[in-house]
Amino acid sequence: MVRYVHDFTEGGREQADLLGGKGANLAEMTRIGLPVPPGFTVITEACRAYLATGTEPGGLRRELAEHLAALEEATGRRLGDPDDPLLVSVRSGARYSMPGMMETILDIGLNDRSVAGLAKTSGHEEFAWDSYRRLVQMFGTTVMGIDGALFADALARRPDPAERPRLVAEFLAIVRERTGEEFPQDPAEQLRRAVRAVFESWNGERARLYRRREHIPDDLGTAVNVQVMVFGNLGPDSGTGVAFTRDPATGRQGIYGDYLPDAQGEDVVSGVRNAVPLQELQEHHPECHTQLCGHMATLERHYRDLCDIEFTVERGKLWMLQTRVGKRTAEAAFRIAVQLVDEGLIDWPEALDRVTGDQLARLMFPRFDTASAGAPLATGVPASPGAAVGTVVFDSAEAVRRAAAGEQVVLVRPETTPDDLPGMVAAQAVLTSRGGKTSHAAVVARGMGRVCVCGAESLGIDVAARRFTVTGPDGTVTEVAEGTEVSVDGSAGTVHLGALPLVGSPVMRYFETGERESGLVDAVARLMEHADAARRMAVRANADTPEDAARARRFGAQGIGLCRTEHMFLGERRRLVEAMILARTDSERERALAALLPPQREDFTALLAAMDGLPVTIRLLDPPLHEFLPDHTGLAVRVASAEAAGGEPDPHDVRLLRTVERMHEHNPMLGLRGVRLGLLVPGLIALQVRAVAEAVAGRLADGGDPRVEIMVPLVDTAAELRLVRQEVEAVLAEVSEQVGRALTCPIGTMIELPRAALTADRIADRADFFSLGTNDLTQTTWGMSRDDVEASFFSAYLERGIFEVSPFETIDRQGVGRLVRIAVAEGRAARPGLKIGVCGEHGGDPDSVHFFHEAELDYVSCSPFRVPVARLEAARAAL
Ligand code: PEP
Numbered sequence: 001m002v003r004y005v006h007d008f009t010e011g012g013r014e015q016a017d018l019l020g021g022k023g024a025n026l027a028e029m030t031r032i033g034l035p036v037p038p039g040f041t042v043i044t045e046a047c048r049a050y051l052a053t054g055t056e057p058g059g060l061r062r063e064l065a066e067h068l069a070a071l072e073e074a075t076g077r078r079l080g081d082p083d084d085p086l087l088v089s090v091r092s093g094a095r096y097s098m099p100g101m102m103e104t105i106l107d108i109g110l111n112d113r114s115v116a117g118l119a120k121t122s123g124h125e126e127f128a129w130d131s132y133r134r135l136v137q138m139f140g141t142t143v144m145g146i147d148g149a150l151f152a153d154a155l156a157r158r159p160d161p162a163e164r165p166r167l168v169a170e171f172l173a174i175v176r177e178r179t180g181e182e183f184p185q186d187p188a189e190q191l192r193r194a195v196r197a198v199f200e201s202w203n204g205e206r207a208r209l210y211r212r213r214e215h216i217p218d219d220l221g222t223a224v225n226v227q228v229m230v231f232g233n234l235g236p237d238s239g240t241g242v243a244f245t246r247d248p249a250t251g252r253q254g255i256y257g258d259y260l261p262d263a264q265g266e267d268v269v270s271g272v273r274n275a276v277p278l279q280e281l282q283e284h285h286p287e288c289h290t291q292l293c294g295h296m297a298t299l300e301r302h303y304r305d306l307c308d309i310e311f312t313v314e315r316g317k318l319w320m321l322q323t324r325v326g327k328r329t330a331e332a333a334f335r336i337a338v339q340l341v342d343e344g345l346i347d348w349p350e351a352l353d354r355v356t357g358d359q360l361a362r363l364m365f366p367r368f369d370t371a372s373a374g375a376p377l378a379t380g381v382p383a384s385p386g387a388a389v390g391t392v393v394f395d396s397a398e399a400v401r402r403a404a405a406g407e408q409v410v411l412v413r414p415e416t417t418p419d420d421l422p423g424m425v426a427a428q429a430v431l432t433s434r435g436g437k438t439s440h441a442a443v444v445a446r447g448m449g450r451v452c453v454c455g456a457e458s459l460g461i462d463v464a465a466r467r468f469t470v471t472g473p474d475g476t477v478t479e480v481a482e483g484t485e486v487s488v489d490g491s492a493g494t495v496h497l498g499a500l501p502l503v504g505s506p507v508m509r510y511f512e513t514g515e516r517e518s519g520l521v522d523a524v525a526r527l528m529e530h531a532d533a534a535r536r537m538a539v540r541a542n543a544d545t546p547e548d549a550a551r552a553r554r555f556g557a558q559g560i561g562l563c564r565t566e567h568m569f570l571g572e573r574r575r576l577v578e579a580m581i582l583a584r585t586d587s588e589r590e591r592a593l594a595a596l597l598p599p600q601r602e603d604f605t606a607l608l609a610a611m612d613g614l615p616v617t618i619r620l621l622d623p624p625l626h627e628f629l630p631d632h633t634g635l636a637v638r639v640a641s642a643e644a645a646g647g648e649p650d651p652h653d654v655r656l657l658r659t660v661e662r663m664h665e666h667n668p669m670l671g672l673r674g675v676r677l678g679l680l681v682p683g684l685i686a687l688q689v690r691a692v693a694e695a696v697a698g699r700l701a702d703g704g705d706p707r708v709e710i711m712v713p714l715v716d717t718a719a720e721l722r723l724v725r726q727e728v729e730a731v732l733a734e735v736s737e738q739v740g741r742a743l744t745c746p747i748g749t750m751i752e753l754p755r756a757a758l759t760a761d762r763i764a765d766r767a768d769f770f771s772l773g774t775n776d777l778t779q780t781t782w783g784m785s786r787d788d789v790e791a792s793f794f795s796a797y798l799e800r801g802i803f804e805v806s807p808f809e810t811i812d813r814q815g816v817g818r819l820v821r822i823a824v825a826e827g828r829a830a831r832p833g834l835k836i837g838v839c840g841e842h843g844g845d846p847d848s849v850h851f852f853h854e855a856e857l858d859y860v861s862c863s864p865f866r867v868p869v870a871r872l873e874a875a876r877a878a879l
Pocket residue numbers: 562564622752772773774775776777839840841
């Protein structure tokens with residue numbers, strides 16, 4: 001038989017699932033002897049049962065009556081007693097804190113008769129009638145569904161405390177008029193209906209929205225706490241307050257809080273009256289203050305963490321009304337974790353458990369001093385955190401030009417494509433009107449550590465006119481021309497006109513320089529040292545340039561897990577690539593390839609130098625070749641205009657146009673790319689492998705320690721890998737012969753197609769390592785284009801709860817994760833000890849890092865800026 005009601009004396013903090021967070025902590029405080037007003041908790045299961053059936057579960061009514069009777073017995077007072085009434089509060093309390101999202105009803109037990117009793121026992125007529133007023137108001141709105149404005153207006157018309165009885169009469173009349181029923185005078189009925197209203201508030205709109213944002217499951221339900229009322233509004237010797245055992249903003253040691261004399265708790269939380277610092281309590285009630293400090297010290301030692309509390313002083317007696325492990329800023333989280341280790345309250349593994357990668361990421365970016373910011377100009381998706389100021393530009397070339405002249409720019413585009421890359425590199429921030437967290441702009445910006453806000457739909461961007469307009473909620477249109485200064489907050493997803501003041505990140509400076517300039521930085525540094533000792537997985541970086549590689553190394557990367565070689569085909573080299581694609585004869589193609597060799601070799605040489613002594617995984621070319629050719633529309637227009645003008649179009653343009661048309665694919669992501677390209681374009685693999693091998697030989701000759709690994713993308717079947725492997729080995733042998741020393745390296749493959757995962761045993765026969773490409777694996781498993789979904793149906797899917805989070809951001813454990821596990825199991829069955837890592841975007845996502853640890857991967861590889869986050873999360877996963 002389920003017991004739906006548990007007394008505070010029966011439970012403890014470990015029972016948060018059953019009692020909710022608030023109930024569990026009230027029980028815990030009761031258990032350790034702190035002064036908690038007595039009461040009981042209706043468990044979450046009762047709420048679930050009520051919400052499922054629409055009626056109270058059998059037995060709840062009887063249990064409520066029994067526990068109420070016990071409470072009356074213990075306090076010597078009765079609910080509704082006309083002489084000396086007991087009053088109770090009814091409050092929600094879910095497993096996870098949902099502050100202010102559900103309902104509370106105070107002063108249950110007052111009615112036309114007991115109000116006189118309260119006036120007598122309190123000696124305070126106005127107080128008693130004001131309490132009744134509060135009850136009718138809260139009950140009327142929350143339980144009976146009356147518009148709160150009706151009560152608020154009546155109160156505003158009759159504010160004089162001496163007139164409370166008349167105001168109550170008006171409130172009771174409002175109830176009668178609006179509902180056709182009397183305000184219930186039976187206290188037991190008040191209690192039952194209040195409990196039901198709290199149950200129902202679990203599904204209120206506010207609560208549902210909050211849960212979606214915080215990823216709290218919808219099916220947990222809330223517990224309900226019924227507790228004897230104590231009053232902070234009984235005059236100057238009473239009051240109420242909230243306090244923290246340490247400063248939740250900075251982590252500074254010492255009690256910190258607010259006190260509101262002659263008030264009820266709700267007045268502090270709702271901010272209707274300004275509170276005073278806790279010192280006032282010390283001055284007016286020194287003994288209460290001493291007790292409070294003692295209780296808070298007890299709580300901190302007991303919970304071994306920052307606690308926040310709510311308390312009430314009733315006529316000089318201190319009562320503890322709530323405690324919980326307090327929310328805190330990222331800075332406070334790191335500082336407090338280390339302080340608690342130094343104080344001997346927790347050990348290092350526990351300290352690592354108390355901080356998160358998301359918090360670390362927040363500490364790494366510069367911030368706006370938001371105190372000085374007004375309303376934002378526009379809001380979008382906070383895609384890549386940080387704060388940047390710059391002048392607006394509308395294309396990549398302009399961004400590069402202005403940046404070269406020393407200007408800080410913000411690149412504004414409807415969306416970005418690989419062609420915008422130089423502009424993104426040059427800009428401080430990227431702002432788009434379309435796309436979400438995994439759009440091109442977002443992924444690339446995050447990779448580079450650029451600030452990015454995308455999908456700011458209120459921007460009307462007119463690239464040709466070099467301006468954008470924003471229509472505000474009140475219909476006013478703001479026009480922003482090229483060259484206007486704006487501030488972009490990638491953490492908040494907002495854009496402001498003008499330059500907001502910035503504060504640099506000392507934690508970022510620490511990762512860059514190793515300098516420990518403040519207490520916060522020291523805390524981060526010490527935690528990172530312990531994280532590195534605790535983790536099993538290695539952390540590598542996705543990096544294609546020596547600068548990125550060097551930074552990644554400073555940030556703690558243990559190698560490169562993915563060097564995408566496509567950037568080596570961009571910029572100036574595009575012409576050479578074009579020549580290779582257009583080549584009509586073998587010798588034309590060989591000439592083009594030969595021209596590409598030296599720059600490629602130099603790229604690899606610099607990369608290997610930056611990562612000397614550490615593994616560098618170089619991936620053969622992946623994207624379809626047409627991406628390196630000019631855009632079809634532009635070409636077609638050029639050719640057509642030349643013809644229309646009666647002249648001859650440029651023959652080179654014509655040839656290019658034919659080639660672009662020939663190579664057009666409806667579905668290029670599933671087309672001629674990756675290994676398919678290598679197998680179909682003669683000389684391409686040989687060119688890249690030769691460049692790698694010659695770079696290795698050069699580094700060896702210079703006394704370096706190059707540790708290259710060659711990786712083949714988009715493999716579907718072992719047969720593809722067998723052919724590529726032959727070619728790679730042949731080139732390695734050839735170069736070995738030329739340089740006079742044996743050059744070998746591991747040759748591995750990406751696992752980024754479902755078929756590859758499902759046939760991993762066969763593929764492992766030919767692969768020295770696997771690297772999971774979870775971007776393409778997610779795309780092909782879900783059958784959703786990684787470049788398009790964000791702009792089309794993603795927000796609707798998130799909105800309707802089909803996704804809780806984008807599978808391109810956090811690994812989908814059930815689907816894609818299953819393929820990952822199959823690939824790991826079968827790959828290692830075929831080749832024991834096979835080294836397996838991941839190099840998709842998920843490698844830097846905290847939740848996904850935990851999954852990869854569980855799936856027994858050897859390493860994760862992520863963008864350089866996420867390396868510290870991955871180090872921390874890999875350690876937390878191993879705890
Ligand atoms: C992947 O698909 O996960 C991957 C790392 O490759 P890319 O993002 O370059 O397609």
